[in-house]
Amino acid sequence: VQQNPAQPEFHQAVKEVLETIRPAVEANEERYRQLALLERLTTPDRQLLFRVPWVDDQGQVQVNNGYRVEFNNALGPYKGGLRLHPTVNLGILKFLGFEQIFKNALTTLPIGGAKGGSDFDPKGKSDREIMAFCQSFMTELYKYIGADIDVPAGDIGTGAREVGYLFGQYKRLTNRFEGVLTGKGLAWGGSLVRTEATGYGLLYLVEALLASQGQDLQGKTVTVSGAGNVAIYAVEKAQQLGAKVVTVSDSSGWVYDPAGIDVALLKEVKEQRRERLTAYASAREGATYHDGRGVWTVATDIALPCATQNELDLTDAQALVANGVQVVAEGANMPTTLEATTYLQEQGVAFLPGKAANAGGVAVSALEMSQNSERLYWSLAEVDAKLRQIMQDIFTNITTTATEYGVSGNYVAGANIASFLKVAGAMEAQGVV
Numbered sequence: 001v002q003q004n005p006a007q008p009e010f011h012q013a014v015k016e017v018l019e020t021i022r023p024a025v026e027a028n029e030e031r032y033r034q035l036a037l038l039e040r041l042t043t044p045d046r047q048l049l050f051r052v053p054w055v056d057d058q059g060q061v062q063v064n065n066g067y068r069v070e071f072n073n074a075l076g077p078y079k080g081g082l083r084l085h086p087t088v089n090l091g092i093l094k095f096l097g098f099e100q101i102f103k104n105a106l107t108t109l110p111i112g113g114a115k116g117g118s119d120f121d122p123k124g125k126s127d128r129e130i131m132a133f134c135q136s137f138m139t140e141l142y143k144y145i146g147a148d149i150d151v152p153a154g155d156i157g158t159g160a161r162e163v164g165y166l167f168g169q170y171k172r173l174t175n176r177f178e179g180v181l182t183g184k185g186l187a188w189g190g191s192l193v194r195t196e197a198t199g200y201g202l203l204y205l206v207e208a209l210l211a212s213q214g215q216d217l218q219g220k221t222v223t224v225s226g227a228g229n230v231a232i233y234a235v236e237k238a239q240q241l242g243a244k245v246v247t248v249s250d251s252s253g254w255v256y257d258p259a260g261i262d263v264a265l266l267k268e269v270k271e272q273r274r275e276r277l278t279a280y281a282s283a284r285e286g287a288t289y290h291d292g293r294g295v296w297t298v299a300t301d302i303a304l305p306c307a308t309q310n311e312l313d314l315t316d317a318q319a320l321v322a323n324g325v326q327v328v329a330e331g332a333n334m335p336t337t338l339e340a341t342t343y344l345q346e347q348g349v350a351f352l353p354g355k356a357a358n359a360g361g362v363a364v365s366a367l368e369m370s371q372n373s374e375r376l377y378w379s380l381a382e383v384d385a386k387l388r389q390i391m392q393d394i395f396t397n398i399t400t401t402a403t404e405y406g407v408s409g410n411y412v413a414g415a416n417i418a419s420f421l422k423v424a425g426a427m428e429a430q431g432v433v
């Protein structure tokens with residue numbers, strides 16, 4: 001805390017990991033201490049901060065902060081998204097980069113952990129302003145990234161449009177067409193299923209959990225928060241698997257749709273028209289719009305927080321339990337506070353942490369890197385089958401690890417211990433660097 005002042009989200013992410021990996025650390029405590037392994041693991045390899053000047057539509061120069069936190073490359077090139085949101089600061093990107101190390105380790109694919117972004121707010125900006133920002137951002141970032149060095153991707157506020165502008169500028173500056181970003185368009189190096197991967201992967205993990213209990217998603221009620229990339233494809237896959245999803249939300253309010261969310265309409269409003277959820281509610285008979293928070297007050301079997309960090313607190317967890325929730329699976333990164341997580345686990349709710357539950361996105365990003373390296377495209381069926389298998393393998397890995405370390409059913413501990421052991425082993429083998 002003293003070395004990283006005023007970074008509460010980073011402290012929260014580190015605290016959760018350190019507390020849950022205790023059984024794995026204790027077995028090797030002396031050696032890890034001598035190697036300063038935990039100190040090295042919690043200190044980024046590199047933290048880049050830079051100015052991003054760009055010109056708005058009025059001819060006014062605007063200045064934003066740009067960041068890239070290259071946290072750990074013990075397992076492969078740095079990999080992690082770029083977040084564009086006014087709340088972005090170094091502490092938030094350090095928490096996200098730290099989480100990314102462990103998530104990427106769980107995918108079984110050769111990728112290290114990183115995160116970046118800017119306090120730039122894409123909302124309400126014209127396409128030209130978005131392009132001006134992205135080009136300026138890349139004009140600095142390109143010096144530090146590369147297909148075998150650091151491969152950024154999308155995150156909150158960074159979708160296909162932004163990845164396109166970033167890729168174009170990278171190509172122009174380096175004269176190289178290479179897999180330096182993932183989430184690219186399908187015609188120029190992107191992978192099928194990348195757009196859907198995080199939301200689909202989330203449901204594949206929930207499916208694996210339910211299967212282990214002799215259940216499936218058929219007829220289950222699901223509540224989802226968020227209405228962005230992760231939320232939309234979580235809703236779509238949940239419905240394909242037979243569940244009914246009755247909510248979505250954004251930072252202004254939330255929608256209750258008792259007949260089940262109309263995914264085609266949701267995509268049209270959010271992906272094409274780039275409008276708010278009020279537009280969904282007014283176009284959809286039977287759906288109601290409510291200002292503020294409230295998704296977690298709705299009775300549900302399965303809750304999927306897919307918006308942002310710390311959006312599900314203890315009061316929300318209590319309401320979910322009172323309404324009989326069975327499963328909480330994190331589509332977003334660290335959407336559940338530590339108190340809420342502990343409460344849900346104590347109440348016997350199956351809690352799937354983001355590191356495992358939203359790993360499908362970065363897993364397909366790594367598959368995009370593989371396709372770029374061999375200059376081939378794989379079919380939709382092939383990528384989707386690989387994604388489903390990866391999520392099933394993650395479930396097996398975190399379940400057996402939890403059992404092995406005496407914390408059976410604690411998927412947070414299972415995920416943290418399994419990934420920690422992998423990263424720690426690689427760091428030890430590579431010496432003091």
Ligand code: NDP
Pocket residue numbers: 154155156157158198226227228229230231249250251252306307308309311331332333358359361362
């Ligand atoms: P998008 O920008 O596509 O959507 C984000 C959604 O969350 C929007 O509905 C947004 O509402 C809402 N939201 C954002 N900030 C807040 C806030 N402070 N309070 C309430 N609602 C908020 O992002 P993604 O769907 O890509 O990302 C969602 C989460 O999933 C993030 O935590 C991200 O890190 C995580 N994630 C994403 C992956 C991906 O592949 N995209 C992979 C793994 C994790 P509004 O429009 O009002 O801002």
